[in-house]
Amino acid sequence: MSWLRALRETARSGLTVERRRLAPVVAARGALGLALVVGFSLAFFGPAVAASSAFGAFQAAIATFQRSWRPRPTLALASGGSLAVSTFLGYLTGAHTVLFLALLVLWTFLSGLAWAAGPTAGIIASSNVAIMLVTVTLPTSVATAAGHAAMIFTGGVVQAALVVLLPVRPWGAQRDALADALAAEADYARRLRHDPVASFDPVPLMTARSAAAVTPWQARRRPVELHGPRRLAERIRPVLASLADPAVGAPAEGPQRDRVRELLAAAGEVLDAAAHAIRHGGPVRLPPAAVAALRTPDTGTILSDRSHRVALRLAALLGDVVETAEPRTETAGPEPSHPSAPRARPTLLRLLPLVVARMRAEVRPGSAILRHALRVSAVTAAGYLLGLVLPFGHGYWAPMTSVMVMRPDFSQTYSRSVARFGGTLVGVGLASAVVQTAHPGTYLSAGLAVLCAFGMYLLMKTGYAVSQVCVAAYVVFLLGMEGSGAAQTVRDRVLLTLLGGLLAMLSYAVYPAWETPRLRGRLADWLTTSGRYAAAAVAARYADPAGPGSPDVREALLSARAARVAWHDALGRATHEPVRHRGLSHAAAEGAGHAIAEFGRAAMLLEAHLPEPGVPPLPAAADLAEALREATERGAKAVRERRVPAWDDLRETVAAWDTEVTDPLLRKAARLLLAALDDLSAALAEA
Known part of the structure; x- marks a missing residue:
């Protein structure tokens, strides 16, 4: 520019007046x-x-x-x-x-x-x-x-x-943040009806997570309904994606797809009702048609076993959202000691050294x-x-x-x-x-x-x-x-x-501080964190099952989200800078960002089906996890050095994975991960 x-x-931009x-x-x-x-x-x-x-x-x-x-x-x-x-x-x-x-x-x-x-x-x-x-x-x-x-x-x-x-x-900002997160999930569910691989912007979830951290003074006064829905919304997102994606769920057309669209529409209405209740502090008013759609008894005879299990999990999570979103007269009280305790925010005196x-x-x-x-x-x-x-x-x-x-x-x-x-x-x-x-x-x-x-x-x-x-x-x-x-x-x-x-x-x-020359570094950071999320935190869980609540999955996902937001913020600032692209054109940046987002979505599909504790481990998953981690780290290094990353070693591992693994979901997810990385290389080749 x-x-x-x-x-x-x-x-x-400076003279713009917004409504x-x-x-x-x-x-x-x-x-x-x-x-x-x-x-x-x-x-x-x-x-x-x-x-x-x-x-x-x-x-x-x-x-x-x-x-x-x-x-x-x-x-x-x-x-x-x-x-x-x-x-x-x-x-x-x-x-x-x-x-x-x-x-x-x-x-x-x-x-x-x-x-x-x-x-x-x-x-x-x-x-x-x-x-x-x-x-x-x-x-x-x-x-x-x-x-x-x-x-x-x-x-x-x-x-x-x-x-x-x-x-x-009182608590209006926190209510709005949580309601916005649930409303974003509702919008995501509706978009999945028409675009089964639609993207999701995690910023509302990240904002709600930031709003959920409280000081000791706030923890004693926070309304109970502001506690649990955010974590449930986090768990609903991969379930929605898995239910909608034809690669791992129902076929793209036919009776199964029609039932999936019906379930997604019902999920959107339930999430909207919960968001409205939290925003205004009132009771949750569920649309009867949405409740009936989620309780339809013949869903199991229409959907495949895997899709049916996902649909049942979605209905259970939505029920938990409705229950936790109901306003109650009591407040939070002292912070509990169990793992679901509210995130602590330091007081100003304790914040000063930080x-x-x-x-x-x-x-x-x-x-x-x-x-x-x-x-x-x-x-x-x-x-x-x-x-x-x-x-x-x-x-x-x-x-x-x-x-x-x-x-x-x-x-x-x-x-x-x-x-x-x-x-x-x-x-x-x-x-x-x-x-x-x-x-x-x-x-x-x-x-x-x-x-x-x-x-x-x-x-x-x-x-x-x-x-x-x-x-x-x-x-x-x-x-x-x-x-x-x-x-x-x-x-x-x-x-x-x-x-x-x-x-x-x-x-x-x-004496500028241009964002444009740092775009490759931001992109490399996003690739690295996404690779860790897909590898150590998702694929490795199949080699050592720890259940959907595995903490390393959560930490890796948060790191990947932070890197994604940093990339998009940097890209937005660079768009208005009077600086040449210096190795990463706008078209290449858009294509590379879309490819890494698809990589993260494929990993999220694996997360939606993480095995429960006690399930027999899958030894080949450890090899895939290690290959993903090494490949993305090498790829990030290549991005920083303005080279086009190559994925030959990972391609060989995925080919071996296809012969060793019988589960079609895992085989398809591995191929989706590799395809997304190939798209990243293609985008960077045009930089």
């Missing part, structure tokens, strides 16, 4: 917390302290909107506390340019590394730096720095208290996070110095823009830069026009700032440009409470914002 096209695409379901009650709660803090501060401490405390409450409310599975009060307190520390240090050094610049570079560098802990930590850390740049310009002294920081933290405490006192749909370890792990050559940290700290320092030199006054608009728009990848940085400039142009223009014409006093300015904050909370998820209109106006009205920046014109603010955005965009062009 050329630079011109990349800029056009990212600009369009999203709004949450006015949650937005009103955040605005209420801000109003309480601002009103109290104005009444007792004056405009300067009110502006500081308002930023604490404003940022704490934004933290509660982030996509995180931690308790919302915890996010508000963490945001308020970290912002208080940042601002306190900024107040102490604000009067000394050299000291403040050193603090700014250090703090920005650490905020860049914070992206190693996830987007929520990165966004909060970046916002802390941006707000610190604004608050240190407020009139204050070292003696009052601690008081300002305490009021900022108080803003976070107020927002956390409101989340507890005025709960809005975050530090992740940040230290990124301090290495070639790390995209490290390049982002260096890039954002250099740009912020340059923007701050330029703001001091240029005759605009209040030059923090430039570095504030840079630190807020910069992200570790190209597309987000450029799209947010365009959106920030456009939103600031509109927001500052409107707010400044109101200030110049109406001359609002202190309390009216505070009210207008709260109104802008409400608009930002309400429209936050519709697009970055829209939210920035509200943010820019919020800053103008808030600083206007005590006259700070009143002399600064719209032109000055817009030009400084443009400068900050241009510095951010230029920095990525000069």
Whole structure:
């Protein structure tokens, strides 16, 4: 993609406004917390302290909107506390340019590394730096720095208290994640009726798994219906695939296929009913026709023995889903000690060493996070110095823009830069026009700032440009409470914002971290993890039967899924980069990804029929497992070295497997695995 096209695409993405379901009650709660803090501060401490405390409450409310599975009060307190520390240090050094610049570079560098802990930590850390740049310009002294920081933290405490006192749909994010996973399974079942080898996107299941991890505080309060359906959905997926695939199940046409389509449709309706019940916390209402289809007595006379066994297993799993999805009055209670205990999420204090370890792990050559940290700290320092030199006054608009728009990848940085400039142009223009014409006093300015904050909370998820209109106006009205920046014109603010955005965009062009050259490595990782899933975790289980609940199958599957998501995320980012493919064209990438997905699907068919403990072992499966593991590791090495992998040794093993194994399912699955790898080689040969 050329630079011109990349800029056009990212600009369009940044200015896009999406239709999203709004949450006015949650937005009103955040605005209420801000109003309480601002009103109290104005009444007792004056405009300067009110502006500081308002930023604490404003940022704490934004933290509660982030996509995180931690308790919302915890996010508000963490945001308020970290912002208080940042601002306190900024107040102490604000009067000394050299000291403040050193603090700014250090703090920005650490905020860049914070992206190693996830987007929520990165966004909060970046916002802390941006707000610190604004608050240190407020009139204050070292003696009052601690008081300002305490009021900022108080803003976070107020927002956390409101989340507890005025709960809005508690456990709503976790309910949505689990319901989305079941709904994805339902959609998969319906698509299998028309396409027996349809692909499945595991992201909803991965999201639900992440949402299922709870802190000790959450474990004592989580509704019981949020416990089991996710694991059942994981077990249903290979059963659905095995029932639908004509290679191992019913023929492609005929009475058996008709019955399979009927069962798949019924499964989709049952899963949808369970998803609806979990999402809304109500009873499961099963369609009578779907229940009748799953209980049809003549299924055993129509389907073959293997397909009939799969159909019975599907009906049993769906019954378990319905039972666990029913709402109950009791909560989870203490974490049980048996293997189905909820996944533990560390508390913030216990998480801190883990975050530090992740940040230290990124301090290495070639790390995209490290390049982002260096890039954002250099740009912020340059923007701050330029703001001091240029005759605009209040030059923090430039570095504030840079630190807020910069992200570790190209597309987000450029799209947010365009959106920030456009939103600031509109927001500052409107707010400044109101200030110049109406001359609002202190309390009216505070009210207008709260109104802008409400608009930002309400429209936050519709697009970055829209939210920035509200943010820019919020800053103008808030600083206007005590006259700070009143002399600064719209032109000055817009030009400084443009400068900050241009510095951010230029920095990525000069010191990029392109995803395109790393695509082969991502593809090789996916191939390696998929090979381990098919080999050690699936094929080897036939040599040493441990049953469908074998833990190594689960761990290998999770690794393969993580590698798959990393590949698709990298491919999506690379699509918008102005970089040549460097050894892997878009067509080759698409074909290679499809081939490895088919390889994983063939392994999943084997997983659906894993033998129970006590079943006689199949010694030849150990040889196939070893051959799969070695072949995929050699193939991954070839992919990284830009060679076309060869599968001659695996082909010989599969040929021997055909003569030693009588089970048609196992023979067909082995051939499907080899065919998928051949398709991978064919795709890479055209790179």
